[in-house]
Amino acid sequence: MSGFAVDPAMIADAARRLDGRALRTPLLESALLNEAAGRRILIKAECLQHGGAFKFRGAWSAMTALAPERLRAGVIAYSSGNHAQGVALAARLLGVPAVIVMPEDAPRAKREATRALGAELATYRRGEESREELAARIARARGLTLVRPYDDPHVIAGQGTAGLEIAAQARAAGVARAEVLVPCGGGGLTAGVALALAEAAPDMRVRPVEPEGFDDVARSLAAGRRLSNPSEKGSICDAILTPCPGELTFPIMRALCGPGLRVRDDEALRAMATAFERLRIVVEPGGAAALAAALFRPDSLESDAAIVIASGGNVDSALFARALTRNDGAEV
Amino acid sequence: MSGFAVDPAMIADAARRLDGRALRTPLLESALLNEAAGRRILIKAECLQHGGAFKFRGAWSAMTALAPERLRAGVIAYSSGNHAQGVALAARLLGVPAVIVMPEDAPRAKREATRALGAELATYRRGEESREELAARIARARGLTLVRPYDDPHVIAGQGTAGLEIAAQARAAGVARAEVLVPCGGGGLTAGVALALAEAAPDMRVRPVEPEGFDDVARSLAAGRRLSNPSEKGSICDAILTPCPGELTFPIMRALCGPGLRVRDDEALRAMATAFERLRIVVEPGGAAALAAALFRPDSLESDAAIVIASGGNVDSALFARALTRNDGAEV
Numbered sequence: 205m206s207g208f209a210v211d212p213a214m215i216a217d218a219a220r221r222l223d224g225r226a227l228r229t230p231l232l233e234s235a236l237l238n239e240a241a242g243r244r245i246l247i248k249a250e251c252l253q254h255g256g257a258f259k260f261r262g263a264w265s266a267m268t269a270l271a272p273e274r275l276r277a278g279v280i281a282y283s284s285g286n287h288a289q290g291v292a293l294a295a296r297l298l299g300v301p302a303v304i305v306m307p308e309d310a311p312r313a314k315r316e317a318t319r320a321l322g323a324e325l326a327t328y329r330r331g332e333e334s335r336e337e338l339a340a341r342i343a344r345a346r347g348l349t350l351v352r353p354y355d356d357p358h359v360i361a362g363q364g365t366a367g368l369e370i371a372a373q374a375r376a377a378g379v380a381r382a383e384v385l386v387p388c389g390g391g392g393l394t395a396g397v398a399l400a401l402a403e404a405a406p407d408m409r410v411r412p413v414e415p416e417g418f419d420d421v422a423r424s425l426a427a428g429r430r431l432s433n434p435s436e437k438g439s440i441c442d443a444i445l446t447p448c449p450g451e452l453t454f455p456i457m458r459a460l461c462g463p464g465l466r467v468r469d470d471e472a473l474r475a476m477a478t479a480f481e482r483l484r485i486v487v488e489p490g491g492a493a494a495l496a497a498a499l500f501r502p503d504s505l506e507s508d509a510a511i512v513i514a515s516g517g518n519v520d521s522a523l524f525a526r527a528l529t530r531n532d533g534a535e536v
Numbered sequence: 537m538s539g540f541a542v543d544p545a546m547i548a549d550a551a552r553r554l555d556g557r558a559l560r561t562p563l564l565e566s567a568l569l570n571e572a573a574g575r576r577i578l579i580k581a582e583c584l585q586h587g588g589a590f591k592f593r594g595a596w597s598a599m600t601a602l603a604p605e606r607l608r609a610g611v612i613a614y615s616s617g618n619h620a621q622g623v624a625l626a627a628r629l630l631g632v633p634a635v636i637v638m639p640e641d642a643p644r645a646k647r648e649a650t651r652a653l654g655a656e657l658a659t660y661r662r663g664e665e666s667r668e669e670l671a672a673r674i675a676r677a678r679g680l681t682l683v684r685p686y687d688d689p690h691v692i693a694g695q696g697t698a699g700l701e702i703a704a705q706a707r708a709a710g711v712a713r714a715e716v717l718v719p720c721g722g723g724g725l726t727a728g729v730a731l732a733l734a735e736a737a738p739d740m741r742v743r744p745v746e747p748e749g750f751d752d753v754a755r756s757l758a759a760g761r762r763l764s765n766p767s768e769k770g771s772i773c774d775a776i777l778t779p780c781p782g783e784l785t786f787p788i789m790r791a792l793c794g795p796g797l798r799v800r801d802d803e804a805l806r807a808m809a810t811a812f813e814r815l816r817i818v819v820e821p822g823g824a825a826a827l828a829a830a831l832f833r834p835d836s837l838e839s840d841a842a843i844v845i846a847s848g849g850n851v852d853s854a855l856f857a858r859a860l861t862r863n864d865g866a867e868v
Binding site: 224228229230232233234235236249251252256290293297313317321322373376382435480481483484485486487517521522525528529533534 | 556559560561562564565566568581583584586588625628629645649652653703808812813815816817818819849850852853855856857860861
């Protein structure tokens, strides 16, 4: 696996830096869910991670890899929400300042939680302003280090620590061969987990899952080159709406991942209701994409067991209540 | 601790039988929750346990302690819900028949989940028929073994395994001295955890939490003898509405527990909304009682850290949606 921006040793290093800091999230399983799905489904509950998503892993990994004086000066991040919370929480725990650049239409729960963690917010209008340019300008003016959401080797390595845990937890559950479904935006989690599993569980194959109409990674994997989405708006799965696969993440996904899967918004909502009823976890729409694929696209899968990452759980209560009530009685 | 129906060695034995079977549920923590509460709050998320509540521990412990031929003949249990699911799930995994005696007004989610697990249901009218007599009659006629919800040494020992995990997980989190708040019905979990901690974490003190008006354990602890509730109806915290403390559990609680705490139904609902927003777990009203006490009765606590058990998460989606929407914006 030489030639990638990240190697397995970097993931092992990140795991050591995260030990005792990140939650070793449980790998959940439900007898009733397995029966409904016709195969074993193991759910890696990263929605329980500190900050409510896997993003804390990458943020902590990247920040603890900085030189002490750079870390002390503070960090800046742009994010539709979960990366923001991960960076804000890591900054708080490390005692350094953080500025978060966030679209002004980001879910209320995410904006408020980020601010409550002590981060400073700078907002922009999605589709009109460039979050990258705004962040770069603030970073230069204030000497902050940008923590990228996915195209950073230490971020990818941090997300990969979830893959190391999956390998060990699945082995303990008697599962060695499985498809591992990962909700996929820019590909940091997908690439990191794929790298970790290539070494730690070679009979597992990672497959990215995206919202229908925002399937840049699936199309890019099929085409062999990076393709873009026509828009960044139009799905409730806001956590995984990104313009195109990352420069660093795509070569890793291309080498290691199976074909991408696509789910509709209503399937994500039904998966949220199923996770509520059968697993007692709170999952946001984008975070439920992989579970939705396992439940509602069973013919796209080949293996006897599917491992799905429930990647985040930061969702407005009104939307969550809607997912429960519109599907009442119709869950898997 | 001699003279009790259960001793620490029985809990250690139960932990061995449950190893790899019960989920080692995570001990969650939220920086924002700590800040709001003014002390560290660690949440043992037993709502993530198989079957959605700690009850699986006791059911598995009791059933695997039976002689093989008695186990094969099958089991019967009476329960307002979570114990039923625990017994039904354990019976399914052990491949033996199970009959569940349940009030006909038990939440739909609990009735359906119990049936989906393959158990046979026998219903009774709460307050009119005796579930004990009905269960005894069926057990005699069909050669089934009764698995009691709390007054059984092996059940108490099984619930106590959650206490062993709390001791180890709290130590890893740097907490040695704490009050441990436990939602309390008949006292199986409370007594089991108290026994486990008396040995494994002697600087922790267990305190039972009950709904206002159904505080038989708190009053019994204050009086030094077992007192009853005037009614078994009238709180949404159905999982912890029981007539009086158990014969076996009360002496243990009396020797080891601190004074009981009481919470209102609306506080339980607000705690459910807080658990949704800050911890991304689904907790039912009775299961949220201890968290409610930690959040809304802070002056009743003495220690710098509170450990609360979120004991169950089996709740109808309509009630959960109500907890979220009525409290929108008002969570801790």
